[in-house]
Amino acid sequence: xxxxxxxxxxxxxxxxxxxxxxxxxxxxxxxxxxxxxxxxxxxxxxxxxxxxxxxxxxxxxxxxxxxxxxxxxxxxxxxxxxxxxxxxxxxxxxxxxxxxxxxxxxxxxxxxxxxxxxxxxxxxxxxxxxxxxxxxxxxxxxxxxxxxxxxxxxxxxxxxxxxxxxxxxxxxxxxxxxxxxxxxxxxxxxxxxxxxxxxxxxxxxxxxxxxxxxxxxxxxxxxxxxxxxxxxxxxxxxxxxxxxxxxxxxxxxxxxxxxxxxxxxxxxxxxxx
Amino acid sequence: xxxxxxxxxxxxxxxxxxxxxxxxxxxxxxxxxxxxxxxxxxxxxxxxxxxxxxxxxxxxxxxxxxxxxxxxxxxxxxxxxxxxxxxxxxxxxxxxxxxxxxxxxxxxxxxxxxxxxxxxxxxxxxxxxxxxxxxxxxxxxxxxxxxxxxxxxxxxxxxxxxxxxxxxxxxxxxxxxxxxxxxxxxxxxxxxxxxxxxxxxxxxxxxxxxxxxxxxxxxxxxxxxxxxxxxxxxxxxxxxxxxxxxxxxxxxxxxxxxxxxxxxxxx
Numbered sequence: 326x327x328x329x330x331x332x333x334x335x336x337x338x339x340x341x342x343x344x345x346x347x348x349x350x351x352x353x354x355x356x357x358x359x360x361x362x363x364x365x366x367x368x369x370x371x372x373x374x375x376x377x378x379x380x381x382x383x384x385x386x387x388x389x390x391x392x393x394x395x396x397x398x399x400x401x402x403x404x405x406x407x408x409x410x411x412x413x414x415x416x417x418x419x420x421x422x423x424x425x426x427x428x429x430x431x432x433x434x435x436x437x438x439x440x441x442x443x444x445x446x447x448x449x450x451x452x453x454x455x456x457x458x459x460x461x462x463x464x465x466x467x468x469x470x471x472x473x474x475x476x477x478x479x480x481x482x483x484x485x486x487x488x489x490x491x492x493x494x495x496x497x498x499x500x501x502x503x504x505x506x507x508x509x510x511x512x513x514x515x516x517x518x519x520x521x522x523x524x525x526x527x528x529x530x531x532x533x534x535x536x537x538x539x540x541x542x543x544x545x546x547x548x549x550x551x552x553x554x555x556x557x558x559x560x561x562x563x564x565x566x567x568x569x570x571x572x573x574x575x576x577x578x579x580x581x582x583x584x585x586x587x588x589x590x591x592x593x594x595x596x597x598x
Numbered sequence: 599x600x601x602x603x604x605x606x607x608x609x610x611x612x613x614x615x616x617x618x619x620x621x622x623x624x625x626x627x628x629x630x631x632x633x634x635x636x637x638x639x640x641x642x643x644x645x646x647x648x649x650x651x652x653x654x655x656x657x658x659x660x661x662x663x664x665x666x667x668x669x670x671x672x673x674x675x676x677x678x679x680x681x682x683x684x685x686x687x688x689x690x691x692x693x694x695x696x697x698x699x700x701x702x703x704x705x706x707x708x709x710x711x712x713x714x715x716x717x718x719x720x721x722x723x724x725x726x727x728x729x730x731x732x733x734x735x736x737x738x739x740x741x742x743x744x745x746x747x748x749x750x751x752x753x754x755x756x757x758x759x760x761x762x763x764x765x766x767x768x769x770x771x772x773x774x775x776x777x778x779x780x781x782x783x784x785x786x787x788x789x790x791x792x793x794x795x796x797x798x799x800x801x802x803x804x805x806x807x808x809x810x811x812x813x814x815x816x817x818x819x820x821x822x823x824x825x826x827x828x829x830x831x832x833x834x835x836x837x838x839x840x841x842x843x844x845x846x847x848x849x850x851x852x853x854x855x856x857x858x859x860x861x862x863x864x865x
Contacts, residue, residue, distance in 0.1 A: 326861055327683035328848045390692070391782050391794045393699035393844055396837025400692070404846040452688050452847060457717070460684035465714040569688050 329453070333405040342409035346416045349375075353420045362423035364431070364594070372421035379410050379417065380438070380587060384580055411445050414438060434590045437583035441576055448572040455565045462561045471555050471562075478552045485548075488541050493529050500526035500549065506556065507563050514571070516564030523553050601627045602645050614674025614855070615728055654863040660716070661862035667715040668858055672767060676725025677747045678831060678852050680707065680841060681861070684717040686849035695794060696844030697829075703792065704773050706829040707841060716865065723841075724749065724769045724829035732761035732770055732828070740826075748831035757824040769829065774822035 331339075349372060358366040364373050386407050390400060418438060426432045463471075479501045486497035499522040507513055527549040533542050600607040601624050631638040655661050673679045682693075691709055698705035707723035714720070726749045733741045733749070740755040751761070762770040780790040831852075832839045842850045853861055 326851050326853065326857070326864060327681075327686060329686060330847055333848060388782065390844075390846065393692075393696040393794070393840055394835070396835070396843070399843050400846045401848045456687050456689075456847075456849070457685045459689070460714065460717045463714075467710050469710075566689060569690075 328401075330401060330405040330408060331453070333401055338402075338406040338409040341406075342413045345375075346413050349417055349420055361425070362420075363425055364421050364423060366423075369421055369423060372417055376414055376417045376421050377587060377591070379414055380583065383407055383411055383414075384584060387577070408445070408449055411442055415442060430586065430589050430593055434583060434586035437579055437586050441579045441583055444572050444575040444579065448576060451568045451572060455569050459562060459565045462558055462565065464558075466558075468559070468562065471559050475552055475555050475559075478548050478555075482545060482548050482552075485541060485545050488538060489530075489533070489545070490535075493526075493533060496522070496526040496529045497545065497549075500552070504552075504556065506559050510567075510571075513563050513567040516560050517557070518560065521553075521556065523549060523556060527553060599645065599648060600624070602641065614669050651859045651863055655859070658863070661865065664716055664718060664862040664865060665858050667713075667718070668720070668855075671713055671720045673720060673725050674855055674858075675727045675729065676855065677728055678854055679725045680721055680723045680829075680839075681851055681853050682709065682719040682721055683849045683851070684714060684719050686847045687719070688847055688849070690846065692844045692846060693841035693850050696840040699794060700832060700835055700840040701827070701830075702775070704827055706769075706771075706827055718861075718865070722767070722769055724831075725767065726829075726831060731764045731766055734764055735760045744833055746831075746833075748833050749828075750830035750833055751826050751828060755825045757826060759826070761826050761828075765828075770826050771828070772824040773827045774824050 328334075352368055353362065353372075356362065356366070356368045358368075363369050386403055389395065389403050418435060422431070422435060426435065482497050483501055486494045489497070503522045505512075505518065512518070527546065530542055530546050530549060535542075599605075599609065601622060604624070631641060668674065668679075673681075687709075689710075694705045694707060694709050697707050707721055709721045711722040712720045726743075726747060730741065730743070730749050733743075737758055737760070738754045738756050740752050741749060741761060742752060743749050757772055759772055762772055780788075782794060784790040785793045837843055839852050842852055
């Protein structure tokens with residue numbers, strides 16, 4: 326039924342990956358080349374070919390994800406294998422390098438690949454953690470429902486604020502018209518707005534002291550507090566949904582960069598062979 | 599259970615939809631089982647499974663409230679219901695895009711719309727009811743049930759909208775025929791047609807709705823002939839429901855009511 330990519334098909338792809346890494350490590354330990362272990366030995370070439378194949382296959386995930394009519398396997402198969410095989414590159418590529426690093430195109434490829442893997446780890450964490458937090462934060466409501474409720478509150482606040490003094494009414498008008506949700510990257514990731522006009526208006530209404538309008542103030546205060554709560558949920562929702570995407574802005578470009586570096590690495594190796 | 603255990607019947611049953619019931623006597627039932635070893639083995643396996651489920655349900659009384667929620671949403675009268683686990687859903691909308699891509703650019707499900715309970719979400723999508731409300735008043739008799747259970751609308755639909763009005767779950771929409779879709783590389787390299795999951799492709803539903811439930815932009819053509827569209831469970835498409843196949847995290851699953859107990863016990 327519902328099954329996370331980590332445990333998918335009883336950890337099938339974890340088992341395959343562990344087997345692959347186990348065999349590679351065992352061969353590396355048993356292998357004793359004339360020189361130091363490096364990418365030019367028979368084992369080095371074998372591990373290099375495997376690592377390059379895995380890299381190309383992992384990149385193909387972007388195409389497979391958009392092949393909606395593909396009936397071969399479920400996308401979850403690909404995603405689960407993508408996670409585990411991606412992690413296996415840490416071992417395979419490192420053994421392929423023979424732990425030799427320097428200021429050259431080969432190490433550039435290694436660094437780019439590690440950036441892709443580490444960004445992928447963040448992505449995996451966000452994919453496993455954020456959906457639960459989003460569901461918890463929304464409490465069964467959709468974005469549209471929350472926005473509709475805010476619009477209703479704004480309508481009521483507009484009509485009630487007319488009874489108050491000019492300064493407070495202006496603050497409530499600001500709360501209605503100038504409250505912003507979302508925006509630029511940092512604002513989305515912040516999940517809050519320290520200068521939110523709704524909070525300012527709520528504080529101003531709290532400070533009000535005229536006895537005659539206590540009931541109206543109480544009602545406005547209740548609506549502003551409710552709106553603040555809805556805004557907080559909406560901003561938190563945007564923050565969590567941004568986290569689900571932001572890692573891709575590193576993962577995808579660096580994937581393409583590492584593919585380019587892979588081509589350069591292969592060409593260089595054979596050119597100087 | 600009582601037929602096999604010789605104990606007084608203890609379960610209370612409430613039908614979720616129109617149901618025919620029959621009365622079985624324990625002696626007759628056992629006589630049939632004695633004559634057929636296969637039937638006996640099958641019934642006894644079911645008996646053990648039910649016992650295990652009962653124990654799990656007793657340990658977790660909250661599982662009962664999940665089933666109660668599902669029944670309240672009317673999914674009890676369905677035969678195949680799309681359920682989304684909110685703890686796994688990454689809101690990528692790949693399910694909607696896959697639905698649109700495999701149905702001429704028209705998505706028949708709205709992932710976000712619909713109620714949720716204990717992180718279980720019932721999106722706006724056809725449940726393929728046992729007694730479909732949509733079938734009850736279709737002038738050209740265009741709505742049918744396929745041998746595998748899926749309820750679908752054939753090309754003789756005249757777009758009268760009766761099925762849309764009769765469906766209590768709002769999963770049928772009237773839509774004009776969408777733009778021609780090209781494959782990924784045709785769009786990527788030659789700019790042909792709308793891209794994968796692009797709104798232009800399915801912005802014509804009901805004049806201003808994007809998909810079942812509707813959350814798209816204005817792009818309708820009021821003069822064009824509309825047809826009723828709904829989930830057909832990807833009838834005729836290899837591999838089964840595209841929405842489930844395209845979910846990268848395993849959040850989307852199609853579940854029949856018989857499996858609600860298992861679903862509730864697993865959560």
